[in-house]
Amino acid sequence: MIRFRSHLLICGGTGCHSSGANEVKKALEAEIRKAGLAEEVRVVETGCNGYCAAGPVMVVYPEGIFYQKLTVADMPQLVGEHLLKGRPVERLFYREPAKKEGIPGMLDIPFFANQQLIALRNKGLIDAEAIDEYIARDGYQAAGKALLEMTPAQIVDEMKKSGLRGRGGGGFPTGVKWSFCAATPGDVKYVLCNADEGDPGAFMDRSILEADPHSVLEGMIIAARAIGAHQGYIYCRAEYPLAVRRLNIAIDQARVYGLLGDDILGSGFGFNVEVYQGAGAFVCGEETALMRSIEGQRGMPRPRPPFPAVAGLWGKPTVLNNVETFANVSPIILKGGDWYASIGTETSKGTKVFALTGAVHNIGLVEVPMGTPIRDIIYTIGGGIPNKKKFKAVQLGGPSGGCIPEEYLDTPCDYEAIIKAGAIMGSGGMIVMDETTCMVDMARFFMDFVQDESCGKCTPCREGTRRMLQILEKICHGHGVPEDLTLLEELAGMIRESALCGLGQTGPNPVLSTLRYFRNEYEAHIIEKRCPAKRCAELVKFVVNLEKCTKCGQCFRACPVGAVSWEKKQPARIDRAKCIKCLTCISTCKFDAID
Amino acid sequence: MTKLKLDDLKKIRDRVHNETMLREGGATAKVTVHMGTCGIASGARQVMEALMEELTLAGRRDVTVTTSGCIGLCSEEPLVTVEILGQEAIRYHFMDKNKMRQVFRRHVLEGEIQTDFALGKGTEHKE
Numbered sequence: 001m002i003r004f005r006s007h008l009l010i011c012g013g014t015g016c017h018s019s020g021a022n023e024v025k026k027a028l029e030a031e032i033r034k035a036g037l038a039e040e041v042r043v044v045e046t047g048c049n050g051y052c053a054a055g056p057v058m059v060v061y062p063e064g065i066f067y068q069k070l071t072v073a074d075m076p077q078l079v080g081e082h083l084l085k086g087r088p089v090e091r092l093f094y095r096e097p098a099k100k101e102g103i104p105g106m107l108d109i110p111f112f113a114n115q116q117l118i119a120l121r122n123k124g125l126i127d128a129e130a131i132d133e134y135i136a137r138d139g140y141q142a143a144g145k146a147l148l149e150m151t152p153a154q155i156v157d158e159m160k161k162s163g164l165r166g167r168g169g170g171g172f173p174t175g176v177k178w179s180f181c182a183a184t185p186g187d188v189k190y191v192l193c194n195a196d197e198g199d200p201g202a203f204m205d206r207s208i209l210e211a212d213p214h215s216v217l218e219g220m221i222i223a224a225r226a227i228g229a230h231q232g233y234i235y236c237r238a239e240y241p242l243a244v245r246r247l248n249i250a251i252d253q254a255r256v257y258g259l260l261g262d263d264i265l266g267s268g269f270g271f272n273v274e275v276y277q278g279a280g281a282f283v284c285g286e287e288t289a290l291m292r293s294i295e296g297q298r299g300m301p302r303p304r305p306p307f308p309a310v311a312g313l314w315g316k317p318t319v320l321n322n323v324e325t326f327a328n329v330s331p332i333i334l335k336g337g338d339w340y341a342s343i344g345t346e347t348s349k350g351t352k353v354f355a356l357t358g359a360v361h362n363i364g365l366v367e368v369p370m371g372t373p374i375r376d377i378i379y380t381i382g383g384g385i386p387n388k389k390k391f392k393a394v395q396l397g398g399p400s401g402g403c404i405p406e407e408y409l410d411t412p413c414d415y416e417a418i419i420k421a422g423a424i425m426g427s428g429g430m431i432v433m434d435e436t437t438c439m440v441d442m443a444r445f446f447m448d449f450v451q452d453e454s455c456g457k458c459t460p461c462r463e464g465t466r467r468m469l470q471i472l473e474k475i476c477h478g479h480g481v482p483e484d485l486t487l488l489e490e491l492a493g494m495i496r497e498s499a500l501c502g503l504g505q506t507g508p509n510p511v512l513s514t515l516r517y518f519r520n521e522y523e524a525h526i527i528e529k530r531c532p533a534k535r536c537a538e539l540v541k542f543v544v545n546l547e548k549c550t551k552c553g554q555c556f557r558a559c560p561v562g563a564v565s566w567e568k569k570q571p572a573r574i575d576r577a578k579c580i581k582c583l584t585c586i587s588t589c590k591f592d593a594i595d
Numbered sequence: 596m597t598k599l600k601l602d603d604l605k606k607i608r609d610r611v612h613n614e615t616m617l618r619e620g621g622a623t624a625k626v627t628v629h630m631g632t633c634g635i636a637s638g639a640r641q642v643m644e645a646l647m648e649e650l651t652l653a654g655r656r657d658v659t660v661t662t663s664g665c666i667g668l669c670s671e672e673p674l675v676t677v678e679i680l681g682q683e684a685i686r687y688h689f690m691d692k693n694k695m696r697q698v699f700r701r702h703v704l705e706g707e708i709q710t711d712f713a714l715g716k717g718t719e720h721k722e
Binding site for chain 2: 136138211
């Protein structure tokens with residue numbers, strides 16, 4: 001019997017056979033003979049090794065080296081290096097799936113590495129329905145400090161020092177708002193939380209309420225102490241059932257622990273919170289409309305002044321803050337206003353949560369320090385634009401905001417800088433649009449939204465937005481005339497000046513900002529009767545461009561009504577009598593070959 | 596129960612802090628299913644059901660299962676975090692029932708990290 005110095009155990013299971021083990025074995029044996037090693041090493045075919053995904057696999061004894069994904073071409077090197085010279089071929093080594101090297105650390109992933117978490121400090125870490133877990137992450141410590149160690153004036157001072165500004169979009173300094181309300185005399189005051197998040201594409205508040213409801217409750221307790229209120233309401237839209245449920249669970253748990261109710265933490269101070277479900281009218285996110293809605297009346301705004309800090313809910317002094325604003329309060333009280341003010345820019349302090357959505361890789365929720373360029377949010381954190389499309393614009397602030405084009409992408413997140421670029425910080429909705437978005441159509445969408453959601457109380461908003469929408473629809477349908485643009489601008493200016501509340505005053509913003517940056521698209525619609533992004537169906541010809549068509553037949557397969565005819569190696573043709581102008585072929589075509 | 600005082604708050608904090616860090620209570624592993632609206636919409640409920648079935652089958656008392664909210668990366672939901680005592684947390688993305696079963700059997704029970712499903716390790720929370 002011959003003693004072999006090395007055994008090569010090559011897998012002969014079905015998996016490895018189908019990935020070419022047989023050919024590899026033959027090549028291996030041939031190489032071994034060529035090298036004159038046939039007497040020294042032995043090739044053994046074994047049963048399935050189990051790691052079929054990496055086949056063909058082979059184990060070399062006595063070293064016990066595991067090779068994977070072998071090919072015929074690897075054999076000369078393997079025999080020459082390993083068997084002749086005794087140098088294992090590292091490039092063919094099997095990588096242990098249990099080894100951590102293959103998995104990046106969370107902080108090596110750009111999406112997470114570039115965020116700074118304050119409002120979202122507990123996201124994904126705690127069970128939202130277990131108060132103990134919130135307490136374990138220093139929960140209610142700030143409330144304890146505010147109630148037992150600080151005077152109301154000190155709380156307000158700390159908030160002023162922090163420079164925190166209203167995260168609902170207005171950007172009014174929170175500390176100043178609290179000081180106004182604290183200075184207004186009155187036995188009965190209220191703290192309200194605005195959780196009526198309605199901007200299309202925005203979900204920051206929902207996520208905070210679902211993941212960390214106690215952070216909002218704690219912020220409200222501290223606000224109540226600062227202004228001397230004993231009752232609070234959270235106005236949350238009924239479309240957020242999970243948020244409402246978790247809020248109610250959180251309130252119940254806080255009551256059991258005596259963190260809500262009379263004599264909180266033995267301080268003698270009492271405060272209670274109730275959830276009020278709104279029926280989903282967008283205008284109820286406006287503070288005066290929201291208060292009327294809680295009072296049981298129709299949700300319509302009223303003129304200001306008097307401001308809510310003087311006469312708010314039921315005519316009593318009231319502080320109304322957004323969910324994210326309240327979520328920032330506890331860290332400020334615990335770590336101090338100076339710490340918070342050290343983050344961010346000259347006029348915008350701390351961090352901001354954005355709901356990143358639209359044409360971007362990593363759709364989700366991000367919290368970044370103020371001053372982060374918008375480009376970093378979209379490209380570094382968001383991972384850029386998918387499907388090799390080009391970036392066109394990003395819409396900030398929803399229907400009250402505006403868009404920022406490529407050339408202003410380096411604008412930092414800063415209330416003033418974003419306004420200068422023609423948009424608003426807003427509540428944090430960030431909708432990324434690629435080249436397939438028609439800016440006129442986008443403006444039409446938002447105007448349609450504002451027009452739908454207008455409460456109808458004041459004429460400029462009720463009638464003005466409707467006229468603007470009609471003009472935009474006319475342009476999208478190809479009946480626009482050059483004078484329409486002047487008329488749009490004139491109407492926008494008038495509505496801005498004269499509407500009663502924020503909804504109307506900011507409603508024309510999407511039109512104004514698209515006119516500012518994408519006037520050429522409006523002109524293409526009006527003068528050339530052409531939609532550059534091919535989104536306005538009335539302006540698309542639905543003709544196949546024979547030069548660009550690659551004859552792939554994708555449009556043929558996608559058409560829902562069989563209006564496209566195509567055969568192998570022939571360009572597609574569109575039967576315009578059958579075509580319903582659904583634009584499916586245009587979004588399917590990868591070669592921009594349909595005009 | 597009686598009302599809390601500030602000291603009680605600290606006691607709860609220290610007790611639960613230890614528990615969530617897996618140091619006490621005999622737990623050797625904790626599995627968190629992230630169940631925000633985004634997670635539920637993409638199937639976190641089914642993932643949770645599969646996990647509970649596996650847990651019952653395995654009959655292990657030292658594995659805790661909990662839910663939490665969105666971790667922010669909504670486009671890669673359902674997300675699941677597996678923490679084994681003394682090891683870095685592993686976050687799994689794009690989970691479904693079968694992946695959950697595999698992760699439970701191979702990673703939670705046998706300690707073999709399922710690299711193919713993993714998003715990352717450790718935590719993004721900078722202390």
